[in-house]
Amino acid sequence: MTWHLAPDFLSYEDAKNEFSWDTIPDDYNIAYDLLRKHDDLDATALEQYYLDGRHETYSFRDLDVRSNRLANGLSDLGVGRGDRVAVVVPQKPANPLTHLACWKLGAISLPLSILFGEDSLRYRLNDSGAKVVVVDSSVRATLDTVREDCPDLEHVIEVDRSDSVADGIAPEGGDENHSNDSNHNNDSNDSYDFDEFCTDRSESFGIAETTPDTPAIIIYTSGSTGPPKGVLHTHDLWLGHCPAFHMYFERTGKTVESGDSVESAESAELAESSGSPADSVYWTPADWAWIGALGDVLFPAWHYGETVVGCPMGGFDAETAYELLEQFSVTDTFLPPTAIRMMMGVENPTETYELSLRNICSGGEPLTPEIIDWAATELDGVSVNELYGQTEANLLVANCGDWFPVRAGSMGKPVPGHEIAIIDPISGEEKAIGDVGMIAVKREDDPIVFEEYWNQAEKTGAVTLDGWHLTGDLGSRDSDGYFWFKSRDDDVIITSGYRVGPGEVESAILEHPDVEQVGVVGVPDDTRGEIVAAFVQPASTRDGDDAFREEIRTLVRDKLAKYEYPRKIEFVAELPQTTTGKIQRRKLRESDE
CATH class of the missing domain: 2.30.38.10 (Luciferase; Domain 3)
Structure with missing residues (x-):
């Protein structure tokens, strides 16, 4: 039995009332679902592009074989069921290949952003007890700095070891002069080059026995207080995203399936109706360490046997985004509101670029009416659909005019199945x-x-x-x-779609010897939704000036992540506190209004 949102369901109410998760097979495995179940294994899964002009194409068969080789290599390193493998790689094939290899092993993958600084990377590697890390060359120097503080980390596999920062494309604040120092040589028995590590290994691998409830991935999210939290999800996570994927990319009249009831996932025909036009191509500029990229686009698209475009852009650039949309005839994209607002600054996009775009979905912060109006007028009627969720429970509510009338300002209605x-x-x-x-x-x-x-x-x-x-x-x-x-x-701050815990930023700033006290809040911003603002009480011996501001920003960039630094810093004589000495962030926000 397979389940459908459409065409069997003739209305949103029917779908909401009749939908069930009961058809997920008991032996479900993500990697099998995303790769081996497809009728046409030679269909294009990934169009990989680099800004220096290189272009690679990978079929589902290619991804299966390559992740098999990696799974065999990880197995030889002792990685097995429940072990954690960190993935610190931008939009490159090694990123999803590592996840897929882990899931074939029954191991747990750990997506981490290449934007993380020393403290952020150290904490997550230690907290998760990661045994292996697959790391991009652009992040290797940071990893080397923290590695001795990570006793569980046994092996490092480096992607593009011979390259300098994603082939010359440095992320914001990245080190463009990173080179192959002695720490990168293969003479270390616990450090490997990714390509060499996978070469000459068996192309076959028997997928581990798993169920929908087998642990599969830990994604870290920040809270308002205390250290970041590792959110543990199971093998059925990406399958759970498919109903919303069907809605916000307006796959009306097409099959959406969770799977068949079968005895063996190795022989199952799971959810194999593609459910979309044959020319569907998906892309997002969002970091592949974020659930909004992995769950809203990448893995649901592969569930349906469809094509995704990958490109390590570094910092977002609106014109580059339009060029990618045109070059690969992208039909559906997930764009955070910040990216949309930046793209709105390009004049006459449909006259400049030949676009195939049909749908934009967006989330992370509320959409404003002018975004909807812009897409309708400047993009010739492209639909913009809103979604709501969080790392702990993603894609719960959607605002999709293909299913029910959109009410301006609302979040929409619950996605069937939730x-x-x-x-x-x-x-x-x-x-x-x-x-x-x-x-x-x-x-x-x-x-x-x-x-x-x-x-x-x-x-x-x-x-x-x-x-x-x-x-x-x-x-x-x-x-x-x-x-x-x-x-x-x-008090969580949502800036450019990223969730930032103010407590973590405050702790980093307090490491500066000239900072007496600090309070961090989010303040409204027209482009990013919110920006991180720090109210700093300097030590009596230090003046609050621009040089001090830059020292604080650099400290946070190095310690945490590039997107967590305070864009606004205000020096104050004292901070509002409770009787127990706790900073009153509410009053700081009110003082900025």
């Missing part, structure tokens, strides 16, 4: 229509809801109430089933 409600976060009772409460999703049998916070059972319990997962977002629901976002219930 039970969403507005509840009282203390009592667990559902709030009345129109009342503000916590947005929550039922955990039971929902594949997109995370299993636990890695090594933080107490925090898992704090967001779990009577079978609900509490998102930490406040909102309301109207009488027609539309959800309306109110605010975060904590």
